Amino acid sequence: MNKMLSDEAIYKKILKSIVEHQLPPGARLPEDKLSEAFGRSRTSIRKVLQRLALERIVTIEPNKGAHVNRPSEQEAQEILDSRIMLEPLLIPEIMKYWSKANSKYFRAMLKEEKQAEANEDQAALIQLTAQFHYELAALSDNSVMADFIQQLCYRSSLIIAVFGSRHSVSCDCGDHLELIELMDNEQNKQAQDWMKQHLIHIKSSLKLGVSDGQKINFQQLFANSE
Amino acid sequence: MNKMLSDEAIYKKILKSIVEHQLPPGARLPEDKLSEAFGRSRTSIRKVLQRLALERIVTIEPNKGAHVNRPSEQEAQEILDSRIMLEPLLIPEIMKYWSKANSKYFRAMLKEEKQAEANEDQAALIQLTAQFHYELAALSDNSVMADFIQQLCYRSSLIIAVFGSRHSVSCDCGDHLELIELMDNEQNKQAQDWMKQHLIHIKSSLKLGVSDGQKINFQQLFANSE
DNA sequence: ATGTTATTTATTGTATACAATTTTATTTAG
């Protein structure tokens, strides 16, 4: 009944659960439990976890196992800054090959986004938002860059889980249509600017600069509470 | 006598051998031979090989094991194009924190390059050339980008092994000093342009567009030989 | 001799066993 899953399939399932925040940052990923859940030996699971660790989706601490990565504030900034640098740069490459078919495909994806928004299906919404960005990047003729962007998109989903405000997911997905329209009209420069502003907006919607548990200065916090 | 090597140490040793072309593209990497060489079980070796595979230094084909990756022409172009896009972009970030100490450090590295050139030590030369680029990138305040550049530098070493002309390594290392001088003089724009031209020059020195075994058109090749 | 099939050898894929380590629970002292 439960057909055998390939390593790749297991990888995708775990990744999806993480990206959709079913497995939130910090969550433990015990080899035994996963092994049992997927009906494979720990060997296979370890392989998958090690891959996720190299992609910085997961962290592995010696003798403590794998946890869903909880990005630091600095990591969050670096990832968003990288995207702000790179994604607009790819727009001209993408527009070289932009076709009616592409436009149709992405418009259909935006419909799904709208649907997910209406259903308040946060998981689907996060997934689709990331997918929009990395499938766009995949249209450039540089798969090396596209793969890197895809990784940054997955990692961004972790950032949103940690630093995102309630609306930092949904508020920007409505906009995506604007980009498609700019691209349909071959407005190269405007599309590039739009992408940059879009990502800057996402970055600014994050609750950065708010100290997390580790860095709280208790001395200062309770200074006036004698 | 032979002290136990960590997985990380094994990883670095294999990577170094590949980058320095001691293990050329296409070379087989049999698990039990490596296992014996490093005095560790196959489990540890597999872990290292899988990491190298995710970094595209090595390819793993199911049931056929690991080989040093032999980049295709397209892969070579994509990697060089990525570097041409990204490395100049990082120059301003690097110059923000550029210090006398940095300058001194890199000038020392260039001395080593010169030395290696004089000794005709190709291995050291390739390694140092890559190191120059990725340690420079590491000075930017964005380690996400720096890590990506480092990977591209390692992969570039494979590209040179496959598509490099005799002089495509040595001819560009002499120039590196020019960049350091531009940075010492805070010539931001010029440094950026220099980097772009430098990488374009490396790309153009590659023997791309020469069909490899797979793509030979025999019809055309033997058209006039009846 | 050449091309095909069968057999052997070598190599990778996967699970499992056991050791090392960390985490949790229990006991004991103050």
Place this chain on the structure above:
DNA sequence: CTAAATAAAATTGTATACAATAAATAACAT
């Protein structure tokens, strides 16, 4: 009752055994 020390359980680290697959060699037929 709290805190430290100890014991038990759970979890990861590593090696090894065996199965599955591919490569190399030998045997055979055309």
